[in-house]
Amino acid sequence: MTEPLVVKHLTKVFPDGTTAVSDLSFSVGKGEFKALLGPNGSGKSTTLKMCCNLLDPTSGHVLFDGVDVSEDPSGALSHMGCVVETPALYRDRTVGETLRYICRLRGLGRESSQDVTIAALDRVGMSGTDGMRFGRMSKGMRQRVSLAQALLGNPDILILDEPTSGLDPVGVRDLEAIITGLNSEGMSVLMSSHMLHEVARTCDSYVFIRDGRLVSEGDVGSAMDGGGATVLFTRPLLPDEVGILSSIIGGDVSGGDSVRIGAGDRESRADLLRRMVFEGLPVCGLVADGGLEDMFTEVGDDDVVN
């Protein structure tokens, strides 16, 4: 089965010589909620713009359901909906008129456009606003309406560029609920963000880029747990306790008042701790490594995966 989005060796060099994205490859599977992570200026928006046909890549390919955007833009873009940067609808037309127009450009018939528009607005909690003008809406309402336009035509994948940026906590929560709801219905999502708590709440997997290059990708849960943690003891372990600890974690232990444990999900860590306490080891706490948070500040060029 073809993946909803495949990015292959994508590179973007701007006319001034700046390389915004370099040989970036990743994919988004059916029903997957993937985060595109990276610090400011890392190339997230440029990558998403190339995915949405707003920027032409210098080299590489973007495929939606196996259709290359550069070869068949109309065919490829019909599979996706996007909210990139700060999109706007025409201020001199009502929201309903503009959404029906977008439906028509997405290939829907005149009759079905009305129903699809109402359904999309309803889906984002904006029922009854089709007669309003976009220019008179609050930022939160605009974000929702922008999301509604991305849903027209029932795309296979949603591409979102920091969709909760600038919203208040209630707005963030509501929009997250809508997006995760769409994902739970089977829609794939690629969302750029630099807010890790948001990513931890919503995403299954991540791609981390820096200076336009792939640094790391994988499962969000494991990455948030940092791939490791340190168990603290109240005192240095006795020789027989070191033996017990070795048998619990399955490796050599040097002793001391702490021990580092490897990657694993939260449940397996909890299981390790329970066994240590059960065996009478003097456990007093656990400190998780920074994980993704550290990547934003610590990863250097030497760590780049090619």
Add this chain to the structure above:
Amino acid sequence: MSSTDRLIAVTVFEIRRILIGWRMPVCLLVALLLFIASIGTAMSEDDPRRFLYPLISSVVLLISLYSVVSFADNVSDEFEKGTGLVVLTLPISRYTLFAGKFIAAYIPGTVLAFVYYMASAIACIICCGEVPSTIWTSLLLALLYLFAALGICSLVSCLSPGSNVSFVVCLLLLVVALFYFLNVSFDTEPWYVLGYESRIVSNHVLGVQTVFDSTMSTTDYQPLLSTATIMMSVYGVVTTAVAAVLFRYRQI
């Protein structure tokens, strides 16, 4: 849904934007004012051609204003105000989108020019009892000028960073330049200037031609029908084609 259906959808939507927004009412008001201002001069003439000349002279100014108002910011707005971030990600070719916008600007302009000519023709019948047939050829020339003017506006709009810049540049190129070329005399014929060639729209009604003195020289050049037709066509085709390519490759 075919490209033709999408083209029609874009055209219909953009026509509604021009008609229902502030653009068309402004142009209708200008048309009314120009008509009233010109009819005063025309009323003093008995000859139908001389009666029509001041009325038709205003048409080029009206079309220039309409082109600037309806299209100068149409494309640049998409890039400046964020609507392009939606529209350009839709499954529609940018050429189709551009064509829809262009046709949408051309159709109301054609209707506006036709209504103005009809009003002029009716006034001519009432005052002079007849209408010279050259008025209809003049209407075709006016529509050709509309094509050229919209082409220039689309090109400027595709090149401009923002709608304000585009609006001002188009105003300078089409309206201010028109006033400049209205009364200035030339040592050599400026056949390559659109503002000069646009004089053919009104000259054709009156039958004005360049008059040479005994030494076969003149300071009062008037455009030839053939040259003006070719030049207006060239301006329209070249500027529109270049604008379409720029729109296709412009990045957000």
